[in-house]
Amino acid sequence: PNIIVADAGYGSEYNYVTLTNNFDITALIPYGMMRKEESNSIKKQMFNTINWKFNILEDYFICPNNKKLNFLKHTYRTDEYGFRRDFEVYKCDDCIDCPLKSQCIKGKAEFKVISKNMNWEQHKFNIKEKLSEQENAIYYSQRKIDVEPAFGNLKANLGFTRFSVRSKQKVYNELGIVLMATNMRKYTARRADSHIIKEKIKNTTSNFNSKVVFLLF
CATH class of the missing domain: 1.20.5 (Single alpha-helices involved in coiled-coils or other helix-helix interfaces)
Structure with a gap:
């Protein structure tokens, strides 16, 4: 088939990569948090990093206090099935006197550090775009009927x-x-x-x- 339709339980990075790279199949599969991330309650959470602005050209994030989180290093994790996920780590070096520090940083950490899987973020963006297209939305809605x-x-x-x-x-x-x-x-x-x-x-x-x-x- 040219299109695979499944529910959010199958919306993983591994499945997106496999269907796209190995089989050249369009995956109409939402990821688990997709609907929740699109809700107003999540969008209003200023300390949720999915709402933070990202400067693609200079590679840094902007926190709610307009401070930069610059790129720090690359890292990776391998799951139980041997699939490797690559992450970029970003760190803010200007958190000492920040008035929002207690709300932004949990625990005893002095500086805000976040990890982002850019490949996963790209797949999330792509699936949102695909499911927003009318023809694909019809395909996906048919799953509930069939x-x-x-x-x-x-x-x-x-x-x-x-x-x-x-x-x-x-x-x-x-x-x-x-x-x-x-x-x-x-x-x-x-x-x-x-x-x-x-x-x-x-x-x-x-x-x-x-x-x-x-x-x-």
Whole structure:
């Protein structure tokens, strides 16, 4: 496929990088904090670093007291799956007499230091841009129609809220039984609908023929 649609649980840097670089696929996947970051409550938080201005050309951030946080160093973290995330560390050297220090810095630190994953920030920006496009927004909204009802049916109608077995193979088998039950319900419902439609057509045709015979008589 050219487009992958998934919910925010799959909105990770690893997934964005893999889909974009390895498969050249457009990912319509919001990240976990996307909706929250767009809320007014978050945007009003002056000490939340996502709201701080960034000077791209000179590479520094501006804090709420208009002080510069200059680039300090590069660092990285490797997660349990071996995926490496690169960070840029920024530090403010003018925090000693800042009247906002107690609100801005937590703990006993003397200076404000922040870490930013610029690759992740770029992916976040890109996904916001993609989901704001009307055509892509239609694709994403279709997920709720195609996917969500299937899970709702499993939980609400079949009462399947959790697996009762362990190990991948047993879970695979149990899920297969549940999905077969779901498909049988669909098949039965469609046959019933088809039967009702046929009966309506039959009755309509019968009534029509009776009227024709009456008129001819």
